[in-house]
Amino acid sequence: MSAHDEHHANILLYLDNELGGQELEYLLAHLDECADCRRLLEEERALSNLFHSTRPLYTAPEPLRARIAAIAGQPAAFGDKPEGKQNHLLRFGWRNARRSGFRWMALAAMIIVVVFGLTLVPTVVRHAEAATFIDTAVATHRSYEEKQLPLEFRSSSPEDLTAWFAGKVPFQFRLPSSQSLPGGHPAYALTGARLVKFRNENAALVTYQMKSEAISLLVASDKSAVAAGGDEIRSGSLTFHYNTRAELNVITWSTHGITYALVSSIHGSAQHSCMVCHQDMADQGSFK
Amino acid sequence: MFQKPNTSPAADIVGVEHIGGLFSYAMVLTRNRNEAEDLVQETYVRAIGAMERLRPESNVKSWLYTILRNIWLNELRQRRTAPQRVEMDVEGISVGIGTKTLDDDPYTLYVSTLERNRVREAIQQLPAESREIILLREYEELSYQEIATILNCPAGTVMSRLARARAKLRALLSTTWQTTAQSGKEVIE
Numbered sequence: 001m002s003a004h005d006e007h008h009a010n011i012l013l014y015l016d017n018e019l020g021g022q023e024l025e026y027l028l029a030h031l032d033e034c035a036d037c038r039r040l041l042e043e044e045r046a047l048s049n050l051f052h053s054t055r056p057l058y059t060a061p062e063p064l065r066a067r068i069a070a071i072a073g074q075p076a077a078f079g080d081k082p083e084g085k086q087n088h089l090l091r092f093g094w095r096n097a098r099r100s101g102f103r104w105m106a107l108a109a110m111i112i113v114v115v116f117g118l119t120l121v122p123t124v125v126r127h128a129e130a131a132t133f134i135d136t137a138v139a140t141h142r143s144y145e146e147k148q149l150p151l152e153f154r155s156s157s158p159e160d161l162t163a164w165f166a167g168k169v170p171f172q173f174r175l176p177s178s179q180s181l182p183g184g185h186p187a188y189a190l191t192g193a194r195l196v197k198f199r200n201e202n203a204a205l206v207t208y209q210m211k212s213e214a215i216s217l218l219v220a221s222d223k224s225a226v227a228a229g230g231d232e233i234r235s236g237s238l239t240f241h242y243n244t245r246a247e248l249n250v251i252t253w254s255t256h257g258i259t260y261a262l263v264s265s266i267h268g269s270a271q272h273s274c275m276v277c278h279q280d281m282a283d284q285g286s287f288k
Numbered sequence: 289m290f291q292k293p294n295t296s297p298a299a300d301i302v303g304v305e306h307i308g309g310l311f312s313y314a315m316v317l318t319r320n321r322n323e324a325e326d327l328v329q330e331t332y333v334r335a336i337g338a339m340e341r342l343r344p345e346s347n348v349k350s351w352l353y354t355i356l357r358n359i360w361l362n363e364l365r366q367r368r369t370a371p372q373r374v375e376m377d378v379e380g381i382s383v384g385i386g387t388k389t390l391d392d393d394p395y396t397l398y399v400s401t402l403e404r405n406r407v408r409e410a411i412q413q414l415p416a417e418s419r420e421i422i423l424l425r426e427y428e429e430l431s432y433q434e435i436a437t438i439l440n441c442p443a444g445t446v447m448s449r450l451a452r453a454r455a456k457l458r459a460l461l462s463t464t465w466q467t468t469a470q471s472g473k474e475v476i477e
Contacts (some may be wrong), residue, residue, distance in 0.1 A: 009447040012454070047458055051426040054404040057411070060311035065324050068307055068332045125415060139320065148364065148417060 007034075011041050015048050019212060029081035130228035130241070134252060136198055137218040137261035138245045140205055145214055151207065161206065168195055169202045171221045171258050191232050199224040210264070218261040227252035227260035303335060303348050307427045310356055316358050316419040319412055327363075331356040350434045353424070357438060410460040418453035425450055 010027045013019040019027060020288045103188050143149040158175040165173045175190075188210040192237035196205045196218070230243035230252075241252045251262045310331060314324035334355050342351060411419055424430045424438065425446075436443040 008451045008455075012447070012451060044454065047454060047461070048426070050403070050407060054407045055402070055427055056308055056312055057404070057408060057423065057427045058312040058315045058324075059306075060307045060328070061325065064311065064328060065304075065307055067329060069304060070327070071332055072304060072336060101445055142319070148367075148416075150368065186345070248469070 005017055007037050011044055012097040013035065014041070015044055017099065085184055096137065125223040127225055127229045130252065133198070133218075133225040133227070133259065133261055134243050134245060135222070136248050137250055137252075137263050138218070138248050140218055141214075141216040141248060144205065144207060149194060149196070149205070152194035154192040156190045158190060164193065165204050169204050169221075170220075171219075172256075173204055173219060173258070175206065180224065210266075212262055213266060215264040215266075218263070219260055222254045222257050224258045225254075225261075227254045227259050227261075303332070304354055306349055306352050307351075310352060312427060313353060313356060313423055314360075316411060316423045317357070317416065327356060327360055330359055334359065347434065347437075350430065350437055353428075353430070354438045355447065357420075402474065407461065410457055413460060414453060414456055416458060417449060421449050422457060423452050 003169055007027070007030060010019055010023060014024065014027055031041065091233055096097040140149065149169060152199075153161065155161055155164070161176045162173060188208045191207045191209050193204060193206045196203050198218070198220045201221060201224050203218060203225075206219065208215040208217070229243050230241040230250075233240040233251075238253050238255055243250045243252070253260055307328065310328045311324060314327040314331075315321070318324050320328060331352060335352055338355075342348070411422055413424070420439070421435065424435045425432075430438070432443045432446045435446045439446065
């Protein structure tokens with residue numbers, strides 16, 4: 001740990017009233033003569049105040065508390081279960097299996113929501129489904145950026161990627177060749193792909209690089225993924241839906257039974273986002 | 289087994305008071321509300337099964353956080369070798385107003401909610417290592433040693449990681465932070 005890091009760590013301890021003795025005296029003496037550390041102390045104190053004022057960061061939902069109280073209050077019931085059954089129930093992700101007490105209520109509520117939703121407010125349902133696809137695309141993009149989703153196939157060839165996805169996804173996936181700017185330079189470079197899951201179906205994640213920006217394309221069957229809402233941009237027979245989520249721009253569209261979500265951190269309006277790649281291309285006039 | 293002697297309601301169950309903290313920890317690890325709920329629930333299920341092995345002097349809070357983290361790491365390991373199931377619930381992240389009560393005036397509540405959401409968004413932009421250390425130290429107020437036990441690293445590493453995480457967060461939060469700094473500025477003696 002460098003001297004600067006040591007001062008920084010001691011400043012944090014000082015703010016937490018956990019610094020004493022010689023270390024405290026040493027820090028206070030240092031603060032007297034170091035303007036940088038005094039400024040750092042002020043900044044860290046302000047940050048600590050912000051943490052205090054925003055506690056708790058999240059609030060556990062009441063249904064979760066109720067479920068856990070039910071689990072914790074019935075230890076004997078779990079112990080009575082056969083080992084194999086218990087292991088199956090305890091697998092992470094099998095959330096509904098643990099909620100038998102709520103199953104019928106949840107099922108009834110779900111039926112009411114679905115019936116009313118589909119008959120009275122189909123647009124709301126459609127937009128909610130579209131939002132789910134967008135959120136999944138953003139989460140997938142973030143995970144890819146953070147290297148939690150390593151690529152399963154690396155290639156810059158659209159044809160190779162199309163061949164790799166054959167038989168792996170429940171739709172006819174074909175990746176078009178990347179368009180080139182005048183002079184023969186591609187606007188973006190294909191980097192690779194992997195399989196992901198969307199609503200229990202395989203979906204395709206295709207990644208691109210444009211200068212220093214990572215761009216991802218989530219591709220799923222339109223049976224499970226919907227493109228709707230947001231700012232609409234029309235290009236020929238296609239309608240693109242432009243949304244922003246957590247400083248990321250997401251453009252979704254559906255065609256030929258497939259729904260796409262293109263995620264990037266490229267800033268600008270809906271039309272501008274399209275123009276980033278298409279500005280010098282022959283189809284630039286078609287984005288309205 | 290998971291209950292204090294001679295008590296029955298959920299409020300008296302050992303460890304239940306940590307649900308809120310565990311849920312926050314699960315949220316910063318998974319960044320997904322449904323997965324966070326699953327993770328907390330699974331943590332309690334595993335904890336109940338292992339209660340008999342817990343020594344009386346054990347730190348139940350640290351123990352629960354360690355279980356949660358281990359379950360999540362196992363889940364991540366499995367995902368690296370299998371097709372992914374990612375369903376982000378970003379909308380859910382902004383739900384909840386924390387400890388503010390209905391007695392707070394609407395404006396205070398509104399500002400507080402905005403501020404919390406901004407902090408949440410900034411924290412969620414940090415790498416996982418930074419997210420969890422900010423949460424454990426600054427929100428759950430675990431000691432450096434408790435965090436070191438949970439993360440299975442030396443306390444000195446915890447301190448240096450925390451300093452780095454706070455520095456990144458300060459940069460991300462500069463606007464919010466400057467506002468707070470101006471209103472709550474304290475004179476250094």
